Amino acid sequence: MGNTAVVVGGGIGGLAAAIGLHRIGWDVTILERSPVLEDAGAGISLAANGLRALDELGVGGAVRDASRGQYTGGTRTPRGGRLTRMDGSALEKAVGTPIMGIPRSTLHRLLREHLPAGSLEVDTEVTAVEQVGPGTVRVDCGTTALEADLVVAADGIGSAVRSRVLPGHPGPVYSGSTVLRAITEHAVDVRADFELTWGRGAEFGHIAFLDGRAEWHAVLSLPAGTRFADPLTELRRRFRTWHDPVLALLDATRPEAVLHHDVNELRAPLPAYTVGRIALLGDAAHAMTPNLGQGACQALEDAVTLAAALGAESTVETALARYDAERRPRSQAVAGAARQAGRMGQRLSHPLAVTLRNTAMRLTPSRAATRMILRHHVWVPPSLN
Structure with a gap:
């Protein structure tokens, strides 16, 4: 088996794949099209499955040291009523770790x-x-060409590699939601490590970081391409009656820090995650809505599974067949669950449907809610040693 690889894309999935391949003795080159590594994005939550993948890559300890555990919080109504309560201690007891919140830029740096x-x-x-x-x-990269035994396409939801090797796939579609997000300029007293608030056709949430700052996000059900001349003013108008600390988070944010992206997904599952000696990974393979917080975690699972298969199998072909067989069913099931969670969350707008959803959530025992979370968080990584 050869041992040279080119990874297309320098995001979380691509960097993790490169680390995994390097750990099994491969020579890896990562090609990133951005001229400057801006680490776009605000914050990220890492569940047990993502953290276990990072442990196997040798990065888990550094990531935990830079993260804040999510022990408190939950889901609320715009007036502040409690729908669910987060029990991070119970989750930690069940899987060995709470969910961890970290700035995306910090995670990128630690991987690099x-x-x-x-x-x-x-x-x-x-x-x-x-x-x-x-x-x-x-x-091919302009006038330069590289040859390798393997190419890993980790070039995101708009993957150019995917469109070339699977030209019949329809590609990403708009989910119906658009998201604005930012990290506050300074520390904010948010009182909860992680919180979501669901209104009619709108969601507001935050992730608290180790240094006291917080990431917030606002998800709105709007036509694709909707943009605002003054995003913070618009959000203050839309969320003016919502509970604390929504307005405090907006007030602690610089206008230029606000990011605005439409939420797209690969609604049509790919027929395969490999074509010849080309492997699709992360959003290029299974871009999903963020409703379960599993996008990055699934990419990290991909990276470890791919490296482990290549380290264990005698040929690249058998390793890629194993990678596809192990990753496609799980990641596509998680993507489907995320889509369904979105339909039952912020996407609901009819008053009766919202009332029924809220009542069901209030009546769900905390143990049952924890079991629902564990369904996606429980994952044992293959060994890279």
């Missing part, structure tokens, strides 16, 4: 620090990927 020097190339756009022989894939 575990890469071999010189393995990440920025400002490099891949223009073509082609299998040129039974064991060789060529990657």
Whole structure:
């Protein structure tokens, strides 16, 4: 088996895949099209499955040290009424760790620090990927071409590699929701580690960080492409009657820090996560809505599973077949569950439906709610040693 790989995309999934491949002895080059590593995005929650994947990659300890455990919080109504209560201690007892909140930029930095020097190339756009022989894939980057034994497509929901190797797939579609998010400029007294508030066709949530700052996000059911001339003013108007600390979080945010993206997903499941010696990973394979907080965790699972398969199997082909067989059913099931969670959460707008949902949530025992969370968090990574 050869041992050279090109990873297309320097996001969480691509960096994790490169670390995993390096740990099993492969030479890896990561190609990132952005000229500057801006680490776009605000905050991220990492569940037990994602943290276990990071442990197997050798990054888990550093990530935990930079994260804040989510022990308190839950789900509320716009007036502050409690729908569910987070029991982070029960979750920690069940799976060994609470959910952890960390700035996305910090996670990116920690992953990059575990890469071999010189393995990440920025400002490099891949223009073509082609299998040129039974064991060789060529990657064209403008006037430069690289040849490798394996290509990992981790180039996100709009994956150019996916569109080339699976041209019949319809690609991403709009979920019906758009999200604005930011990290506050300074510490804010949010009182809860993690919280979601569901209104009619709107959601507001926050993740508290180790340094006292917080990430907030506002999800709105609006037509695709909707944008605001002054996002913070618009959000203050829409959430003016919502409970504390919604307005405090908005007031602690610089206008230029606000990010606004439509939420897209791969609603049509891919028929395969591999084509020849090309493996699709993360959002390129199974981009999902963020309603379960599992997008990054599933990408981290992909990375460890791919590296473990390549380390255990005798050929790249059998390793990729194993990767596809192990990852496609689980990740697509999680994507479907995330879509359903969105329909029962912020996407609900009819008053009767919202009332029924809220009543059901209040009546659900906390143990049952914990079991529902564990359904996605319980995952044992394959060993890379």
